[in-house]
Amino acid sequence: MIDPKKIEQIARQIHESMPKGMRDFGEDVEKKIRQTLQSQLTRLDMVSREEFDVQTQVLLRTREKLAVLEQRLAALESTQKQESDEQ
Numbered sequence: 001m002i003d004p005k006k007i008e009q010i011a012r013q014i015h016e017s018m019p020k021g022m023r024d025f026g027e028d029v030e031k032k033i034r035q036t037l038q039s040q041l042t043r044l045d046m047v048s049r050e051e052f053d054v055q056t057q058v059l060l061r062t063r064e065k066l067a068v069l070e071q072r073l074a075a076l077e078s079t080q081k082q083e084s085d086e087q
Contacts, residue, residue, distance in 0.1 A: 010037060011033040015029055015033060
């Protein structure tokens with residue numbers, strides 16, 4: 001999830017960049033902008049940085065295990081081939 005402080009900052013920047021007439025509506029406009037940003041960002045189906053980092057580590061461990069298994073399989077296939085060649 002995106003940091004609520006970032007959403008506040010973006011909403012404030014949008015509010016400040018609006019024409020003066022629109023800014024005069026005050027906090028209502030900024031509140032609406034904040035709600036809209038939160039709503040749209042939620043729809044993006046994003047993950048937190050922490051979750052992303054955890055999944056990256058899981059993927060790295062899985063790749064390492066796969067490499068070990070591929071080596072073991074190659075060794076077993078080689079041994080089996082040698083045994084069948086001897087017969």
